[in-house]
Amino acid sequence: MFRQVLLGRLSPRMLPLVAVVLLQRKDRKDTGLYHWRREKHPYYNFTVKILRARNIKGTDLLSEADCYVELRLPTASPIIYRTQVIDNSSDPEWNETFQYRIHNAAKNILELALFDKDVLISDELTSVVFDVAGVEPGRPLKNTFRLKEDKEELDVEFFLEKSLDAPGEVITNRVLVAYPCLRLQGVINKDEKSKLREQGSGQLKFSLPGAYEKQLSIPCKSDSDLNSGIPFVFHVGKEMCSKLDVEMERTITVLQDGVSPDFEKHSTNLGSGTVLLKSLPLGKEVDVTVPLGKRLQVGLRMKAEEMTGDLDVRLGFDLCKEERRFLDKRKEIVSQALKKALRLREDPSKDEVPVVAVLGSGGGMRALTAFYGSLFGLQKLNLLDSVTYLSGISGSTWCMSILYQDSEWSWKDLRGAIDNAQDKMSSSKVGAFSSERLKYYFQELNAMENAGRKVSFTDLWGLIVEYFLQQKEDQSKLSDQQEAVKEGRNPYPIYAAVNVRPNVSGDDFAEWCEFTPYEVGFRKYGAFVRTEDFDSEFFMGRLIKKHPEPKICYLQGMWGSAFAASLDDVFLKVVGSGLSFLESLGDVVKVIDDRRRFHFRDPMRLKTRLVIPGGPLLQIFQDFFKSRVTAGETFNFMQGLFLHRDYISLNRFVISKDTHLDAFPNKLTPMEENLYLVDGGFSINSPFPLMLQPERDVDVILSFNYSWEAPFEVLQLTEKYCEDRAIPFPQITFNKEDEENPKEFYIFMDAKNPKAPIILHFPLVNDTFQKYKAPGIERELEEEKAFGDFEIGAKDSPYRTLNFTYESHEFDRLVELSCYNVLNNKDAILEALHLALSRRKQKNRTSVLP
CATH class of the missing domain: 3.40.1090.10 (Cytosolic phospholipase A2 catalytic domain)
Incomplete structure (x- = not known):
């Protein structure tokens, strides 16, 4: 049978x-590791200089574009950098330089987004997705990216040089990379309570860019609150070179109409300061005084330590x-x-x-x-x-x-x-x-x-x-x-x-x-x-x-x-086709270069891609039909x-x-x-x-x-x-x-x-x-x-x-x-x-x- x-x-x-x-x-060839391993890779200093743009057409029909550029390199910094805004110019010139410290184990992809700043919002005109692996160390690379149309261009200069820092160790399975993680712990130093008591009811806000914990707040209403030693903890990548931001706010309660039981709360910023993580010795508890301005300061007892041992995620x-x-x-x-x-x-x-x-x-x-x-x-x-x-x-x-x-x-x-x-x-x-x-x-x-x-x-x-x-x-x-x-x-x-x-x-x-x-x-x-x-x-x-x-x-x-x-899925299953008109509103992705353009050719380099955002109705329709x-x-x-x-x-x-x-x-x-x-x-x-x-x-x-x-x-x-x-x-x-x-x-x-x-x-x-x-x-x-x-x-x-x-x-x-x-x-x-x-x-x- x-x-x-x-x-x-x-x-x-x-x-x-x-x-x-x-x-x-x-045996099927596969370059991924069956087990994770530790690898050491060098650091590089990466410089990006935004030079100029040409023939930029903004979204406002009544005036020239008000352009600026945003830079995003998440493997090196959690911060999105941006140039100044050049008002009313189709040929803006910036000549602004930005510095990154990158680790060679990660896939470092730089995103450059060109915006037209309007009164209420900023419209993204286009963005470039660029693989840093296309830059040869020690040789400047000037590149002109062609944008929406052939006449629209963005000039950028890149420079990559090997850092003097010792190579950094990572844990990897050749697909994912785990950087060393820092645990930052701290409490308000009770010896500094008098500096804060005079400010009345309020709170201290702590934030650390790139940390898992976005923001932490500690109320400061009385001496007892300060004596309680409420701790705060952050987890952040050791390679991100972040700084701890400290901000003091005072909260004022205002009765409405003078007699109404309803009330509103208003917060006033009394001052802010920062603590550089580099300044903290690893594994040691130290006292740090943070000036917040206006004769206000806060004392913190802090400890930064690297988390060791095997990962909790199996790679x-x-x-x-x-x-x-x-x-x-x-x-x-x-x-x-x-x-x-x-x-x-x-x-x-x-x-x-x-x-x-x-x-x-x-x-x-x-x-x-x-x-x-x-x-x-x-x-x-x-x-x-x-x-x-x-x-x-x-x-x-x-x-x-x-x-x-x-x-x-x-x-x-x-x-x-x-x-x-x-x-x-x-x-x-x-x-x-x-x-x-x-x-x-x-x-x-x-x-x-x-x-x-x-x-x-x-x-x-x-x-x-x-x-x-x-x-x-x-x-x-x-x-x-x-x-x-x-x-x-x-x-x-x-x-x-x-x-x-x-x-x-x-x-x-x-x-x-x-x-x-x-x-x-x-x-x-x-x-x-x-x-x-x-x-x-x-x-x-x-x-x-x-x-x-x-x-x-x-x-x-x-x-x-x-x-x-989503509604798009329903149409696909019931009618036999999705909402195809959404595709015409979607982002357009184009490969705008080939490997021959670069004098340094890394076989693992991703091609540079140009992303042109969809029409103005895209977000509205996507939220409704595809969410x-x-x-x-x-x-x-x-x-x-x-x-x-x-x-x-x-x-x-x-x-x-x-x-x-x-x-x-x-x-x-x-x-x-x-x-x-x-x-x-x-x-x-x-x-x-x-x-x-x-x-x-x-x-x-x-x-x-x-x-x-x-x-x-x-x-x-x-x-x-x-x-x-x-x-x-x-x-x-x-x-x-x-x-x-x-x-x-x-x-x-x-x-x-x-x-x-x-x-x-x-x-x-x-x-x-x-x-x-x-x-x-x-x-x-x-x-x-x-x-x-x-x-x-x-x-x-x-x-x-x-x-x-x-x-x-x-x-x-x-x-x-x-x-x-x-x-x-x-x-x-x-x-x-x-x-x-x-x-x-x-x-x-x-x-x-x-």
Whole structure:
């Protein structure tokens, strides 16, 4: 049967290649480090001189432009510098010089933005994104950047020279760079209290540019407040050469109308001063007197120390030690299961055991229900123990998260778990909106907010999902599932989400984030945190403020955040196309130079890009149509890390496209304060990207697609995703008949390249199930025929994505259909496992040849 399926479903061009599938796998080249390491890189002094601009057309039609230039180099300074404003001139001349001290480990990208200053606002005319790697040390470089039109130009002179400072050490995985982090602690010196008492009620404000803590305030109302020694703490990069700003304010309360109980508070700045961090000896507590002006000063007792030891964010691309330990134990179980299922004479060795992954797509309760059936089918075939990884999106993650509450779930008859799920699915969901339940939601979210956590609509949705799935409070956490995998008894669960931008389509930019019982992280960046620490606050790879691990219901809301769609996403899914008119309003990105222009050519240098802002209506329309007000906002554990100077050498990034954010390191996720995690279905409605990581080395993927339209869309999108990143993946070919009337099962493989996994794809269709109640057993009774006679995607279908309640028979037949589609393709699945096992054996034989 398998050969018939294979010959019937493979593209004609692949048929002659089937005989050569036993090829040696070669290690995939990747310059990223599996483990972090310490590196020393030199410092450079970088000088930027803004000379002049020519033929600038401003936004005011009644006068010439009032131009100034802003400079931003975040890897060297948190401060945005700007030139003076040259009034009423289309040919402004500045000749202003700016100095930076840069570290050569980071990708140093200078942004120059030209503005036209109006009375009320300043309009950005254009900006230049320039890679400092294009400047040769010791040789001045004068460059003329052509702006909007050929006649509009900006002249800038650059000079780079090696610093006399000793090289600085960083921690890196060759994608991210962690600079040394300073912790600055201080208190008001009580010996100086008399200097402040005379000023009355007020507060001292402390701010440190580039620090994680934006601003801290200490009230100064009386002597007792000053004696209390209220501390302040800042975390900042040691390389930023920052200064602590101190400001004294007095607050005055003014009664309105003289008799009204209403009042207003007015603040008056009494004075300000600064403390240079360079002046503080590391590791020593010192007393510092800060003059604030007007005979006012404040005494501070301060201590600056460098944070040492390993980072709290794991940098590296290897699997975590717990997952590697799991794999070692799981291979023993898989080996025994394959011997039984494939009727082998002996257990395959650990090195010969193929890695099998089962993927469940999104689809709300339809996906949850059908995934139960698919897994039940694998269990009936005695193949569930052959699975190494189990991964899902949206509704499939709901199924998984319930199953893994039982640490022995895959060793028990799944009928019990299915019956329990049926009880919940068939019950009314009205109770989710009862006054008692709403009060519970409010208390939970209010407690989160009071604890300093970020709260969004997705968190409320998670509490509602908690009721839909279990109809009770669930205190379990994702890390609790460690019990289910530590001995390798169940497949390793991987839950998927994507990080998006609030005003960017998921089709344009989405970064895959994986959630496992041990770690949460981005394999794109090689950055992971312990699952227990997810949603805590990190900076520069250090844990700054620990929050309790969120309950799993909040993750369920995020993983299945169907309401995080923007209006543009809705148009794309419902109408078939997005709001294309927004593209005409968007920013225009142009490459304005090539490598031949520079006498110093660094192969890792990014091309200079010119960004022309969109029309004046862009922000208004983007905020309305593309914003994701319901995205799950959480603390970014990569905040404060920078991109490595050679990050573009990795194929994990899409650098070839001029407009892709991967080519703009200053705009990538490590530079953001927050993550916006949503349902992975807004990118690809199946977690293929998490399984196609070379570290997991997956041989066979069973893809269960629970969408009732576009049965091959997830495969096509995955193929494009892999093409952009040079990831081995078979070509997806099908005909019009397959698209309009898909079959139960398809196989895709690349006989030329055995590094590409074998894909077994199961669309959600009711095909032969209508006639057969089990493989080879026809339906005879009328009630049996009626049970199998239904259309999943009918207009009045109960399986709509936003329907959360099924009748018992509706739930049963969807489970049985999914189970049947697996059982009916038993021979094809077994033959694919035979093929994967042969590939592994061939790889081992060729690897030991001299």
